[in-house]
Amino acid sequence: MTNNQHKPNKFWFLVGMSLKRKIKTKWFLWANILIFIAIACAFNIDHIIEAFGGDFNQKETIYVIDKTNMGVSDVFKQQLELTNITLQAKDQKIVTNELQDNEKKEDSDYIVKTYTKSEQEAKKLMKKDKHNYVMIFEEDAEQIIKTTLITKDYLQTTDLQVLTQAINSTKMAVAIANSNIPVSELEKIYSQAKIEREILTKDKTAQAEGTEMIMSTVFPVVILPFFMLTIFLVQMIGAEVNDEKTTRGMEIIISNVSPKQHFFSKMVAGNAFILIQGALLIIYAIVGFVVRLILGGGNPLGGMGSSFTSVIDALRVSGVLDKLIYIIPLTLILMIVTFIAYSLLAGILASMTTNIEDFQQLQTPIMIISLVGYYLAILANVFGGSIFIKILGFVPFISAILSPSLLVIGQFGILEVIISIILVIITNYLLIRYGLRIYKVGILNYSSEGLWNKMLKALKG
């Protein structure tokens, strides 16, 4: 026999073996290649769309043929810029009171060019590029401006809305100019209306609007990896335990290490695995970002500049940026203790089943719980202060994503999140104390006959 001094540590060997068995498979490699491609593509979706001839950031060029001799072309250009920027701002729900000149030029989706050649020549331009439009301004018998808009395809609703509004404004501007109204009066007419906003519902402030935006855009993306890793974790532990059970390798293993050691080794290996997988997801995201930098010529925002800016604005306006100093560590701690809870539960359930098919059925409720937590977290803002949602925010397993969600929207404070963490830790303690009794009996049980009775008896000790 081997010398005691050189005996390997069986617990850490089991942890290493579990990890090796998971990571050294072809499926792990292929799954990660696919995940990497998906993440890299998600980071560069605008470049991909452009590469396939898409029009993610394509500006529309409007060739204006002015047959009125009233300089309508220039007026239309001004009105179009103003209309476009105002509508953009409205879509993003962040109202800026004053638009700067440089903003107008950079953010405008349209280029207006005065065209002096014939209508037929202009139509040729559209054949070259579907983003070229021709707009003809004419005067009718009553000297009212008549507009003809020629496009290659049907226009998008938003484009039509912008153009229609700009044309109406142009008509009005020209009519006013032709009415010999004094300059001082004209300035009053053209000056932008000042809108003082008063919102009776107190939480519907700009801050609330910013939070709403974060909850609908940033938060689902941030918590998605947690949801994915939970699935990976539960499935890994279930597959491992069942593989050892169905091959009867479990009898050899348990005759050499205690069920307790085996149980904890699966838990540690499962959590180490998702840490590795989580780190890989971060690396894939970094690589995706680097690819974006390369494709964007050093500009990571590329054509999505306004979207990124508005997200950062939303983070700042909502106050979330300032809260990150405690949101991040609390969320991480809560997620880690919840991962441990999921791994303990998966191990217990896997020990009770006799094959992987049974485990897959038994894990469905876990997946549903996790999914419910995911959707509740995303929709937490919609439920606006519901006591029921707040109670769910304390429920272990769900709390990992719901509690931080409530923290972000201001319905939970630090104390509530700490309570959530403590509740998960208590759950983990109970899972270890009572679950281990089930695990000890379950891993050597190969029959589903009278299963619940056996487990109940095991639970009683």
Place this chain on the structure above:
Amino acid sequence: MLKVDGITKYYGDFLAVDHLSFEVKPGEIFGLLGVNGAGKTTTFRMIMGLLEPSSGNITLNGKKIDYSVTDEIGFLTEERSLLTKLTVLEQCIYYGTLKGMTKEKIISRLKELLARFEISEYIDKPIKQLSKGNQQKVQFITSIINEPKLLILDEPFSGLDPFNVELFKAEIKRMSEAGSMIIFSSHRMEHVELFCKKLVIMLHGRPVIEGYLHDIKEQYRKKNIFIRADINPEDLKQIEGVVSVDVRPDEMEVKIRDNEVIQKVFEVVSKKAKNVLKFVVEEPSLNEIFVEKVGEEYDK
């Protein structure tokens, strides 16, 4: 020495093992036999420390079997207990390490055993790619890789061809000669007869026959006489004490009640038979004893 002392095991109200006792000394091969559900697996699990007996004790060299001594035990389960996605080397490192062996020692011992079982070329092959027989060899190797002091073999010849059975037999004998205690379970009684000096036959958790094989056969009074001669079987059936006469293509098997009938049969054969080529008295096979004893009890 392994000492199993009056162990009983209940699963709820179900009595799986009922007051079972036996001893296995170093170098002995002990047979633990029984029909399916007789309590063999439960007994093995109790010996391995996987189950706690409801009453009674199991000790190995005077110590209760727990995780401090399981490194000295080898266990070959009836079903395949291999993780088939692993290679032969990985599997042996896995189970060897759980037996407290270092990687270097496992590899050195594995190479020696693979050569002995003539499968050295499969060391880096995934187990799922091996034939059933070669998988059984790997499983056997994993159970003896730690040179166990106590070796439990549950149906070790399952899936093996006669040539490989000989390889296994040689290794089991080698281990026995080296002083290992071996508990052997098989449905093939000829294998048990070949190896085991001592045995216990279990039924419904209870031992129905136990002791030294020689004594068991001695106590079983029935004998078999094999006769190759020209004789009417009806003449033999009429002898008092003849239980049955089985006519085979080249000989007759006459089952007799006890030793006293031998002389009577011999006299009839001497008088009535022509061309007597064979008259052999043999002890009954273990299979016969097993079938008869277990059959009697099975119906109770």
